[in-house]
Amino acid sequence: MRRGVILLVAMLVLGGGATGYILWSGHPAPAAGRSTLDLAKPGQILVRDRATGLIRGSSTRCDRFHAAHGTGVCLVAQPGAMATTYALVLDHAMRQTRRVRLAGIPSRARVSASGRMISWTVFVTGDSYTGGAFSTRTGLLDTRTGNVTVTIEDIPLIKDGRRYHSADVNYWGVTFAPDDSRFYATVATRGKTYLVEGDYTRWQARVLRENAECPSLSPDGRRIVYKKRMPSGAWRLHALDLATDRETPLAETADVDDQAAWLDARSVMYAKGRDVWAVPADGSGTPRLLATEASSPAIT
């Protein structure tokens, strides 16, 4: 096997700090069957190449991708009459360790900071309560026990202080806390969407606030960045301080329909248009381009 194929690596120095990131921003790896990516190596920004679908630096093709601490999740839509997606769990060398078959189209994917918990969301059609419209199915995989919860929609949900029961409950966009138990997600029911806080160990969730979708929890577990539907109909990234419940619009004013990922303790990255951008998570600064023709940003 040729060892001399060196990928284009761009070093970015961000925000005046000393921290360096490796960004796999160049061309995808040749389809040589071997990936030079090591998900266990910290500090790499990974993106999906829009033209090829490959995770840059690898020969792995995904429709959605996320990775943390040596574990990756790759959602791949399968061709065919029935909408089918495989959620592939990848080890640090991007080798598949597990494959979960899902009915639906890839939407969101996330790995907890430790690499233990994996979540995905797919779009599905045909739920009787939607009258034919799209709904979602969100699942969890606990890599420590191997248990796959195909849909979390049966989790006991507390809303307005009471147990909530409705046939139309739909979840999407999970983000995990560092303890691998607490998580946040979006729930939709009866025409409204809410931010929920869940607990995998206790298996319970509660509604926190309305109109906050695709949450992304900061590495310190104290802030959430999510997309909020504006009166215009556009999505706008906002940050929520969990302790004070204070919501702040980020400096990104464009319509962003993505589940943001934290680049570091202070900023988030996300797909906008055909590119990946980053912006401070406190409302300050301005958006800057991280990678062109890319999506599904993740940092190892």
Place this chain on the structure above:
Amino acid sequence: MLSRRIRAAVALLAASMLLQVGQVTPGHADDGLISQGRPTTASSVEDSTLTADKAVDGGTTTRWASAEGSDPQWIRVDLGDPATISRVRLSWEAAYARAYRVEVSADGATWTTLSSTSAGDGGVDDLTVTGSGRYVRVYGTARATSYGYSLWELEVYGKGGGGDGSFVVAAAGDIAGNCRAGDGTACPHERTARLVESINPVYVLTMGDNQYDDGKLSEYRSYYATTWGRFKTKTRPTPGNHEYYDPAGGASGYKAYFGSIATPGGKTYYSFDHGNWHFVALDSEQSMSAGSAQVTWLKSDLARTTRKCVAAYWHHPLFNSGSKGYDPVSLPVWRALYAAGADLILNGHDHVYERFRPQDPDGKATAAGPLAVTAGLGGAENYTFEHEVHPNSLVRLTDLHGVLKLTLTGTGFSGQLVQDDGRIRDTIPATACH
């Protein structure tokens, strides 16, 4: 004169108080209950609800009563085969005998007295006896009251006989859609109801989602009542998520339809005994978290039971290779049941059939764990197995409606998944209780 209802309630209270007092068991410790469910006849019955079989059904809320105001009267149980008898236990209703004999016979014609008294005081008479024969008769010669003779239970303990304390229950979840008995075999839950009738179980257990779409009382009355409602009095139900969609309030249609059958202790979770079995009916739409009221109750209920075998059932399965996957909601319940050595767990929710090898709550296969079966096949449209198969999953079937027929003995269980066309689709091998 007290109304019969009050009289019965007072007697029941007295009986239950007596039952709570620690009992010294006479006879040999290893002698089993050999009379339960055996053919029973009597000299007379007060009315058609107070038949002789009620005295051997294992239930302390049902009873036999003879015609009022007449002596002598008797009740006779056929043990099936010759047996050595060491103990006879009589639980009298308010209508008790002042004078009676307990007799045994090899042929049902010639009787030998095992015990007799002319100073009966009602309550529970727990008699140590020595004798053998196939038939046991309680022969009342003098009533204590102006009523007849009435027994909550007549229990014969010993060795031999034709019975092993076995009885049959039928179980399924996810039952009644919007069709009714009048639709005939076009209606899936009418087909499974006919199957239940042919099985003729002692109890019918439901694992939730008994009535779609919202378990409203009007839906129960229109659909479920016409099919599975035929077994209502012997049904021991649990609710599912659809019962909690009722706009009148969570499970309100379910509670209104089943009444005290569904909430014997005021809660949607409860337990009951039959033979050597303790049954626990749980509600997975009520909190099952560690420390919840339900789990606290469950632990103390399991600590109290003296029955050898334990079966528990509720809606949402913990382990599941079907459309929903692993559902952690009942993990604390599994931990409590595993710690108590429970034998059998029955669930619904996924409209499939799945049988697991005995395992612990963490999914490790072990003979010390309960055997779990998902049987959400009572009539709702089937789901598919499209995800990963759980490592302990032994049998997975879908595209069928049917019920689980369980044969429960004094020491173990076996079972069959019976499809609505009568075919046996799975056989649960004989398994000993822990």
